[in-house]
Amino acid sequence: xxxxxxxxxxxxxxxxxxxxxxxxxxxxxxxxxxxxxxxxxxxxxxxxxxxxxxxxxxxxxxxxxxxxxxxxxxxxxxxxxxxxxxxxxxxxxxxxxxxxxxxxxxxxxxxxxxxxxxxxxxxxxxxxxxxxxxxxxxxx
Amino acid sequence: xxxxxxxxxxxxxxxxxxxxxxxxxxxxxxxxxxxxxxxxxxxxxxxxxxxxxxxxxxxxxxxxxxxxxxxxxxxxxxxxxxxxxxxxxxxxxxxxxxxxxxxxxxxxxxxxxxxxxxxx
Numbered sequence: 632x633x634x635x636x637x638x639x640x641x642x643x644x645x646x647x648x649x650x651x652x653x654x655x656x657x658x659x660x661x662x663x664x665x666x667x668x669x670x671x672x673x674x675x676x677x678x679x680x681x682x683x684x685x686x687x688x689x690x691x692x693x694x695x696x697x698x699x700x701x702x703x704x705x706x707x708x709x710x711x712x713x714x715x716x717x718x719x720x721x722x723x724x725x726x727x728x729x730x731x732x733x734x735x736x737x738x739x740x741x742x743x744x745x746x747x748x749x750x751x752x753x754x755x756x757x758x759x760x761x762x763x764x765x766x767x768x769x770x771x
Numbered sequence: 772x773x774x775x776x777x778x779x780x781x782x783x784x785x786x787x788x789x790x791x792x793x794x795x796x797x798x799x800x801x802x803x804x805x806x807x808x809x810x811x812x813x814x815x816x817x818x819x820x821x822x823x824x825x826x827x828x829x830x831x832x833x834x835x836x837x838x839x840x841x842x843x844x845x846x847x848x849x850x851x852x853x854x855x856x857x858x859x860x861x862x863x864x865x866x867x868x869x870x871x872x873x874x875x876x877x878x879x880x881x882x883x884x885x886x887x888x889x890x891x
Contacts, residue, residue, distance in 0.1 A: 663868035
């Protein structure tokens with residue numbers, strides 16, 4: 632059985648500073664990530680957003696708190712769905728690779744999200760719909 | 772209280788029990804012998820594991836035999852796959868964003884527009 636964290640890696644054809652700005656600067660994040668109202672890459676900073684982009688839909692309300700910042704290297708925040716009392720952690724790490732940037736995304740604790748009273752299936756549907764919207768937006 | 776597989780694997784002792792049983796059917800007492808926690812504690816964990824369907828216990832003579840139903844764990848991998856899809860899309864979006872040319876600042880190119888007033 633596996634309780635290992637979810638780890639995804641990408642190499643981007645962009646300098647590390649540009650990738651860091653894209654993942655940590657509010658104006659840049661809003662263009663590809665979430666429509667965040669506010670974000671500061673400072674340990675302890677708390678922010679909230681809606682996983683399906685719909686403010687009426689409390690089921691997808693997500694709270695996050697920055698837990699680690701190493702400018703140009705590492706950014707981590709907790710990620711908890713208000714509907715499920717479990718805290719997961721999302722960590723972004725950047726590594727320079729000959730002018731390109733390797734990004735390692737780690738999402739830990741997903742298996743601890745309790746299923747009891749938690750609308751997992753409808754949540755999946757929400758993400759799918761949201762990601763569809765994102766694709767449409769990006770292909771404009 | 773309804774149990775599910777996510778609750779079952781949230782505890783390290785229960786994960787250890789599943790690992791132990793993953794390759795073999797075992798007598799309940801033998802399982803308990805492998806752990807330093809008390810018998811009642813092992814029983815409590817076993818109760819949760821059976822309630823969520825990850826472990827079944829059958830009585831054979833005087834012995835209680837435990838075995839795992841690892842198919843139940845696919846609920847967990849499915850859930851994690853959902854996030855895998857989600858983050859893959861996000862990382863694609865980041866790649867598209869990074870490849871876009873820098874938005875150009877509106878540039879002030881000329882000086883004052885000059886009007887020539889023809890003198891009569």
